[in-house]
Amino acid sequence: MVKVKIDGRVVEVEPGTTVLEAAEKAGVEIPRLCVVPGLYEGSSCRLCLVKTPTGRLFPSCNYRVYRDEEFLASTPDLWEMRRVNFELLLKFHRIECWACERKSSCSLVQLSKELLVDGIPVCSECPLPPSECLLLKGELCLGMIAQSGCNAECLVSGGECWGCRGPITREDVLERAFARYKELGFDVKDVVSKAEIYWNSAPGFATVKKVAERVAGRG
Amino acid sequence: MGKLEGSDEVGVLPDKVFEGVPKAPYGLLEALRRVQAVYGYLPPEGIRRAAEYVGVPFAQAYGVATFYHQYSLEPIGKYRILVCMGTACHLRGNSLNIEFLRTFLGLKAGRKTTEDRMFSVEEARCFGCCGLAPVVVVQKPDGSNEIVGRANPRTLRALIERYRRQERGGAK
Amino acid sequence: MTWTLLDRCCEKCTHSLENPCPDYIECRLSGPLCHDDERCRELRRRRLEELRYGEKGAKIKVPMASCTLAMGAEAVYRAVEDSVKKIGLEATVAISGCYGLDFIDPWLELAAKGMPTAIYANVKPSDVPRILEEYFVKRDVGGAFALKEKTGAAKGEDKVPLLSELGFWAKQYKWVSRNCGVVNPESLEEYVASGGYRGLSRAFKLGPEATIEEILKSGLRGRGGAGFPTGMKWRITRQQKATPKYVIANADEGDPGAFMNRLLAESDPFRIIEGLTIAGYAVGANQGYVFVRAEKPLMAKRLQKAVEEARRYGLLGKNILGSGFDFDIEVILSAGAFVCGEETAMIAAIEGKRAWPRQRPPYPAEKGLWGKPTAINNVETLAHAATIMAEGAEKFAAVGTEKTKGTKMFCVTGAVKRVGAYEVPIGTSIRTLVEELAGGPPEGVRVKAVQVGGPSGGCIPASLLDLPLDYETLQSAGAIMGSGGIVVIGDENCMVDVAKFFLTFTSAESCGKCIPCRVGLRVMWSILDKITRGEGTEEDLQVLRQLAETVRSASLCALGGTAPNPVLSTLRYFMDEYLAHIREKRCPALVCRALITYRIDEEKCIACGQCALNCPASAISKTEGGKYRIDESVCVKCGVCYAVCPVKAVYKVSGAG
Numbered sequence A: 001m002v003k004v005k006i007d008g009r010v011v012e013v014e015p016g017t018t019v020l021e022a023a024e025k026a027g028v029e030i031p032r033l034c035v036v037p038g039l040y041e042g043s044s045c046r047l048c049l050v051k052t053p054t055g056r057l058f059p060s061c062n063y064r065v066y067r068d069e070e071f072l073a074s075t076p077d078l079w080e081m082r083r084v085n086f087e088l089l090l091k092f093h094r095i096e097c098w099a100c101e102r103k104s105s106c107s108l109v110q111l112s113k114e115l116l117v118d119g120i121p122v123c124s125e126c127p128l129p130p131s132e133c134l135l136l137k138g139e140l141c142l143g144m145i146a147q148s149g150c151n152a153e154c155l156v157s158g159g160e161c162w163g164c165r166g167p168i169t170r171e172d173v174l175e176r177a178f179a180r181y182k183e184l185g186f187d188v189k190d191v192v193s194k195a196e197i198y199w200n201s202a203p204g205f206a207t208v209k210k211v212a213e214r215v216a217g218r219g
Numbered sequence B: 001m002g003k004l005e006g007s008d009e010v011g012v013l014p015d016k017v018f019e020g021v022p023k024a025p026y027g028l029l030e031a032l033r034r035v036q037a038v039y040g041y042l043p044p045e046g047i048r049r050a051a052e053y054v055g056v057p058f059a060q061a062y063g064v065a066t067f068y069h070q071y072s073l074e075p076i077g078k079y080r081i082l083v084c085m086g087t088a089c090h091l092r093g094n095s096l097n098i099e100f101l102r103t104f105l106g107l108k109a110g111r112k113t114t115e116d117r118m119f120s121v122e123e124a125r126c127f128g129c130c131g132l133a134p135v136v137v138v139q140k141p142d143g144s145n146e147i148v149g150r151a152n153p154r155t156l157r158a159l160i161e162r163y164r165r166q167e168r169g170g171a172k
Numbered sequence C: 001m002t003w004t005l006l007d008r009c010c011e012k013c014t015h016s017l018e019n020p021c022p023d024y025i026e027c028r029l030s031g032p033l034c035h036d037d038e039r040c041r042e043l044r045r046r047r048l049e050e051l052r053y054g055e056k057g058a059k060i061k062v063p064m065a066s067c068t069l070a071m072g073a074e075a076v077y078r079a080v081e082d083s084v085k086k087i088g089l090e091a092t093v094a095i096s097g098c099y100g101l102d103f104i105d106p107w108l109e110l111a112a113k114g115m116p117t118a119i120y121a122n123v124k125p126s127d128v129p130r131i132l133e134e135y136f137v138k139r140d141v142g143g144a145f146a147l148k149e150k151t152g153a154a155k156g157e158d159k160v161p162l163l164s165e166l167g168f169w170a171k172q173y174k175w176v177s178r179n180c181g182v183v184n185p186e187s188l189e190e191y192v193a194s195g196g197y198r199g200l201s202r203a204f205k206l207g208p209e210a211t212i213e214e215i216l217k218s219g220l221r222g223r224g225g226a227g228f229p230t231g232m233k234w235r236i237t238r239q240q241k242a243t244p245k246y247v248i249a250n251a252d253e254g255d256p257g258a259f260m261n262r263l264l265a266e267s268d269p270f271r272i273i274e275g276l277t278i279a280g281y282a283v284g285a286n287q288g289y290v291f292v293r294a295e296k297p298l299m300a301k302r303l304q305k306a307v308e309e310a311r312r313y314g315l316l317g318k319n320i321l322g323s324g325f326d327f328d329i330e331v332i333l334s335a336g337a338f339v340c341g342e343e344t345a346m347i348a349a350i351e352g353k354r355a356w357p358r359q360r361p362p363y364p365a366e367k368g369l370w371g372k373p374t375a376i377n378n379v380e381t382l383a384h385a386a387t388i389m390a391e392g393a394e395k396f397a398a399v400g401t402e403k404t405k406g407t408k409m410f411c412v413t414g415a416v417k418r419v420g421a422y423e424v425p426i427g428t429s430i431r432t433l434v435e436e437l438a439g440g441p442p443e444g445v446r447v448k449a450v451q452v453g454g455p456s457g458g459c460i461p462a463s464l465l466d467l468p469l470d471y472e473t474l475q476s477a478g479a480i481m482g483s484g485g486i487v488v489i490g491d492e493n494c495m496v497d498v499a500k501f502f503l504t505f506t507s508a509e510s511c512g513k514c515i516p517c518r519v520g521l522r523v524m525w526s527i528l529d530k531i532t533r534g535e536g537t538e539e540d541l542q543v544l545r546q547l548a549e550t551v552r553s554a555s556l557c558a559l560g561g562t563a564p565n566p567v568l569s570t571l572r573y574f575m576d577e578y579l580a581h582i583r584e585k586r587c588p589a590l591v592c593r594a595l596i597t598y599r600i601d602e603e604k605c606i607a608c609g610q611c612a613l614n615c616p617a618s619a620i621s622k623t624e625g626g627k628y629r630i631d632e633s634v635c636v637k638c639g640v641c642y643a644v645c646p647v648k649a650v651y652k653v654s655g656a657g
């Protein structure tokens, strides 16, 4: 057995154990996306990076310990790096949580909460499956353009989203959201004026209006 | 070995095509190169034969074929014009040269081969002849290379016109 | 058939492929060793002289390397053969490698007994008859570019400098490149005559452990980029229990602007083969691979030929030189992917897989090819190892710096008068290389920066030219040693555009396996693109820096790990240029096309019409005054007119027009 110290917590593991497995044992949270033990250990997502006390970085999913070693898994710079990296990962993801069945079981959604990135709408947390979306019943819900993180409080309690946590600003998501409002027969202007209640002075509102106008202007 | 002209049809691979290629995974790069020398590109059937020859799964060979710059999965031009995009060549004007070639040959965005399959224009990596920058290399139908040093739109235009003349002459 | 140095001298020689003599190599130069016979000694002496002056006492060498071939060496070779016949010269025509002096390409070297050996520069086929006539018939060397020695026997000797006195030669320390341009790269005999394979013989005498010890003592560090101590790498590989083991020569020289590996492999391939054999012996491997870059096929051809020759003479194969050591080499030509130069990617490529790097540890020395211990070294490193084993560690360590011993080959390209490959002691200043060896920038150009270490190196400003070239100094200046490519950037270039160019390269070459490199570089590229279009903001610079840091530290392999260097270094040294693009929407070097306008100076225009003929947008037409003018509303700012105008009447001004 070898001793692994992660964020100050010490666990004993078999030699050859990955740092990630050791961390789980120690109760230290490390985000990960790409590893499927025995199937894919290619270390592609780089979200699980941990640091040695000398500052060297290794993906914890892939680094195996054969002697006593120490790692840091939760320093602010690691979390910042994970955030930037996760944003890159989301960059080319076609975010359409309203149409997606996975909702809260989605790893991207879960990580987005930990890492506070822009672009994941309240729909990701909505308890209603896509087929029961309020928009289909003609109720103007702002979930598609509102920043997630509240666990969709209002929807859970039967109401619709008012966007109290502010707008998302990723233009491709807004673009698809407004297109859907329009497609479902909502007037883009109504959406904007409903949003104005909370977002009048929100920093991202200008972007929302810009995209709304662009979508409204299209034939 | 000339390539099959003017058709997408895959001819029979000559038996000798893999002669001398090691029957081991490290022979795959060479085996694929031989296939490409026959057809001018890599048709799936050719990839399958190369994979079988060196003993790796087809999927793996396909993954390799799509990975490298020098393999093409679509038919390419008879004259393959490789424009060096190395540092020295970029600084001395090859970005301009490639744009000139593309416009001059009427290549639309995303296309690398002319309609008549006479010319392909591709970006290439440093040929290690940086002293002659900017460098353009033409892989000619007979398999030989023409290295053009200190290339500029004027010399490239003359080059293309020369090839065209040769083709016209040869067609008769 | 002529007797060659590699043949047995007489019946008393016991050497054969089946029963090789351990002293075979030493015997070639100072033999016979096992018996005493003046005739055998004389035979060797005569042959050595023949190798120098040819069998007929006169020799003409034509360099056949990619660079000289591109400059027409083949036509020169044919012209030489023709004139030799026509003049009826008794001379041997031979090929050689290349000196690495691009500015004299193609060149010729003439030698005859009693005459000084003379080099002729920039030879055109039509010059050949005259040159041969002058040298061999009139015995006049006045037209030569340089002489290798002075004899006083030929006319015009005082008009021509000695090669060893010329700055770009005198300042070099020819260690690993000593044979480049000197020997016939296809002749094992010439390699052995020049002292080749003494290193391997000595390694066999010392044994593997002591061989590693010798390399450790020399202080040799890997010349492929990271500078890891070679002896240490070999020792770790040797210590592994798993077998079989492998050695790989990394000949995937991919940095644009670097061609020292190509030069070495095309000019002196046996040195690399010998080095790889020594590596195999030291680590206990019986199989070696050489992986060669696709764009440099002549390199592969020469190495392949060298392997075949070495096999033929028992220097590869079973029981090499009676040592009991079996070793063979396969040469593999890549199909074009920069990432193949990364060691774990190269291993995947040899295994017939996609050349994807994998996370280290485990390092290849522990788990490499087919999961077995593998030592992978750059070809220059291996050539150094062969030379060190022959000449001794002390001689190698006599130059260099405290931390890094020996010499390194550097390629200087870009805005310099004498593009070339130069070998200098580690620790030589960038200025010495750029100004004294490469001759500084051409007239009218000022050096703005030097890019050291290829696309993942850094841009060092002209003010730091006095920095010594060693691993640690370069690293702290924001660059890397890389393979030793130095691109000199003149003041006509825009540093933002240069940074964008390098990202175009690295993002296209990213293998796509990991997120920071695959996506991060693309996003960084788009920010730079935005800035060069004059649409950037100062916040963009913040984002750029943050992305650069993330990509640098989070990427899986060193491609992503170093790709942000050009961005970070230009941000560090050339912030003013970024700010000019952002705040003033101006490209100070007049490069970024969205920020400039092309005009024609009608005063200068000679109305040749070249610009109009070549303009792809048909934006240029004749004015009433007979001169030419650009219609700015049609011009797509491709710059073709600027490039083709013979009198430089086309000029650029700031402003989108």
Ligand SMILES: Cc1cc2nc3c(=O)[nH]c(=O)nc-3n(C[C@H](O)[C@H](O)[C@H](O)COP(=O)(O)O)c2cc1C
Residues within 6 Å of the ligand: C221, C222, C223, C224, C225, C226, C227, C228, C230, C250, C251, C252, C253, C254, C255, C338, C339, C340, C341, C342, C343, C344, C376, C377, C378, C379, C381, C382, C483, C557, C558, C559
């Ligand atoms: C993207 C990338 C490209 C590389 N290209 C080369 C190369 O062309 N030649 C080389 O010798 N090493 C290259 N390397 C370094 C190798 O991974 C490895 O460190 C080197 O071959 C080790 O040999 P050395 O110890 O003799 O330097 C590259 C590394 C990376 C990350």
Ligand code: SF4
Residues within 6 Å of the ligand: A097, A098, A122, A123, A124, A126, A127, A128, A130, A132, A133, A134, A135, A141, A142, A143, A144, A155, A161
């Ligand atoms: S009900 Fe609202 S939050 Fe739920 S999916 Fe529909 S738009 Fe999104």
Ligand code: SF4
Residues within 6 Å of the ligand: A122, A146, A147, A150, A151, A152, A153, A154, A155, A160, A161, A162, A163, A164, A165
């Ligand atoms: S209004 Fe606020 S709390 Fe309610 S669902 Fe929308 S964001 Fe969540």
Ligand code: SF4
Residues within 6 Å of the ligand: C339, C357, C509, C510, C511, C512, C513, C514, C515, C517, C518, C555, C556, C557, C558, C559, C560, C561
């Ligand atoms: S850093 Fe780039 S080249 Fe290296 S593994 Fe990741 S994606 Fe591939």
Ligand code: SF4
Residues within 6 Å of the ligand: C598, C611, C614, C615, C616, C617, C618, C619, C620, C630, C634, C635, C636, C637, C638, C639, C640, C641, C642
């Ligand atoms: S820059 Fe290009 S498009 Fe503009 S005038 Fe010159 S040649 Fe024509």
Ligand code: SF4
Residues within 6 Å of the ligand: C600, C604, C605, C606, C607, C608, C609, C610, C611, C612, C628, C644, C645, C646, C647, C648, C649, C650
């Ligand atoms: S190329 Fe130069 S000289 Fe010739 S017409 Fe154009 S501007 Fe005038």
Ligand code: FES
Residues within 6 Å of the ligand: A031, A032, A033, A034, A035, A042, A043, A044, A045, A046, A047, A048, A049, A059, A060, A061, A062
């Ligand atoms: S989980 Fe993706 S790199 Fe470790």
Ligand code: FES
Residues within 6 Å of the ligand: B084, B085, B086, B087, B088, B089, B090, B125, B126, B127, B128, B129, B130, B133, B134, B135, C256, C257, C258
């Ligand atoms: S940069 Fe073009 S040949 Fe090297």
Ligand code: FES
Residues within 6 Å of the ligand: B131, C065, C067, C068, C098, C099, C100, C101, C102, C103, C105, C259, C263, C420, C421
């Ligand atoms: S002249 Fe040979 S390297 Fe350039």
